[in-house]
Structure formats: structure tokens, C-alpha cells
Amino acid sequence: VPQLTEDEMAEIKKDVLTRLRHYLCDKIRAERHLDFLRSRRILTRDDAEEISCRTTQTKRTAMMLDMLAENPRGLDALTDSIREMRSQNFIITKITDEVQKAKNEKIETLKAAASS
Amino acid sequence: ERSVKVSLLKEPVVRRLCEVLDQSSNKGWRKLGEIVGNDRRFKVSPDDMEMCSLKVLQPEGSPSRTLLKLMGERGCTTGHLMDYLQTVGNAEALQCLKPP
Numbered sequence: 001v002p003q004l005t006e007d008e009m010a011e012i013k014k015d016v017l018t019r020l021r022h023y024l025c026d027k028i029r030a031e032r033h034l035d036f037l038r039s040r041r042i043l044t045r046d047d048a049e050e051i052s053c054r055t056t057q058t059k060r061t062a063m064m065l066d067m068l069a070e071n072p073r074g075l076d077a078l079t080d081s082i083r084e085m086r087s088q089n090f091i092i093t094k095i096t097d098e099v100q101k102a103k104n105e106k107i108e109t110l111k112a113a114a115s116s
Numbered sequence: 117e118r119s120v121k122v123s124l125l126k127e128p129v130v131r132r133l134c135e136v137l138d139q140s141s142n143k144g145w146r147k148l149g150e151i152v153g154n155d156r157r158f159k160v161s162p163d164d165m166e167m168c169s170l171k172v173l174q175p176e177g178s179p180s181r182t183l184l185k186l187m188g189e190r191g192c193t194t195g196h197l198m199d200y201l202q203t204v205g206n207a208e209a210l211q212c213l214k215p216p
Contacts, residue, residue, distance in 0.1 A: 001135050003175065003176060004175045004176070005175065006175060008175070009174075009175040013173075075173070076173055079170070079173065083166075089162070089166060092166055092169065092170070093166075093169060096169035096170060096172050096173070096179070097146070097169070099172045099173060100138065100141075100144075100172045100179070101141065103138075103172065104138070104139045104141075107139070
């Protein structure tokens with residue numbers, strides 16, 4: 001089985017944030033995570049303010065997800081923030097299963113490329 | 117050999133088994149963990165499952181490896197593991213444990 005690089009892993013996480021966008025916008029309230037993400041230096045004060053300015057719940061979360069997708073540690077930090085709250089652990093299951101799926105697809109692609 | 121402890125399985129066997137369990141979506145490590153979670157002997161808690169699942173975020177991380185390690189530490193034998201894999205319905209994973 002081919003080993004994945006850090007860069008490939010970052011691509012996978014970005015892809016997972018896109019795939020789960022609809023689900024996460026529905027389940028996550030951005031404002032609950034801003035302080036944690038700022039303390040981890042994933043978001044700046046400006047980022048947090050820009051998110052808070054959006055008019056609806058969904059728009060705030062969507063914008064936060066866009067920013068997280070641009071950071072290789074974005075998904076990890078969001079996962080940690082969700083764990084910190086201890087009330088939405090089912091979202092962790094959803095995220096990690098989707099990462100496993102994306103990883104498996106990537107491994108299949110690499111295998112196919114190696115054998116052709 | 118059914119009495120061999122899971123913690124004493126040889127590395128190539130564990131590696132192959134983890135590859136299969138990580139890559140089977142409906143009969144993979146999560147299903148195995150749920151079934152072991154219902155067994156009083158090796159009780160795998162939701163927190164244990166979460167800890168295993170988070171390994172997937174690392175490039176080389178394997179939830180299956182963490183789950184098998186945990187089961188091994190709790191005294192699970194190859195025989196128990198084979199019974200669980202039978203219940204999971206993962207013939208390919210079961211094959212990894214059969215002598216060649």
C-alpha cells in the first residue's frame with residue numbers, strides 16, 4: 001500500500017471539508033468555535049470578525065469552513081474544537097469516516113497509477 | 117492458532133489486517149469496534165472508538181491498528197478476533213489470520 005505524504009493528506013482534508021460542507025453548515029454554529037480556532041492561531045482576529053459580520057447562521061459557518069479549508073491544520077483544529085464541547089461527538093464520527101473514505105480513494109488512485 | 121494473543125501477532129499479519137480493515141467501509145474497523153464494544157470482556161467504549169477514529173487524520177495513522185492494540189492490551193486472543201471478524205462478515209480480514 002502506498003504511503004500518503006503530508007501534502008496529499010492536506011488535499012484530502014480540504015476535499016473532506018468540501019464534501020461535508022452541507023452537513024457541517026447544518027450542524028455547526030461558527031461562533032462557538034471562533035475563540036478556540038483563534039487560540040490555535042488558525043483564524044486571525046480579522047477572520048473572526050469577518051465571519052461574525054455575516055447575516056445568517058449558515059453563511060457564518062460556510063465562511064468559516066472556507067477559511068479552514070485553506071489551512072492544512074484547519075480540519076484537525078475544527079475536530080479538536082468539536083471534541084472540546086463534548087456534545088456533538090457524532091460529528092467527529094462523520095468527519096473521520098469521510099477522511100477514511102477519501103484516503104482509501106486516494107490510495108486506490110495511487111495503486112492504479114503505479115501498476116499502469 | 118486460536119490461543120495466540122492478538123498482541124503477539126506478527127507485524128506483517130497485523131499490517132495486512134489493518135489495511136483490509138481500514139479499507140472496508142461497511143465491515144471495517146468501526147463495525148469490529150462496535151461488536152467488541154458489546155462484549156463485556158474487552159469493553160471498547162465510545163471514547164476508545166473516538167480515539168481510534170482520530171488516527172485517520174495522520175498520513176500513516178490507522179484506526180484499525182489502534183483498535184487491535186487496545187484489544188491486545190485487554191487480553192484478546194486470535195480466536196476471539198476471528199469470531200468477531202466472522203460476525204462482522206469480513207472474509208478477507210479473516211483470511212489474514214489463517215495459516216498459509
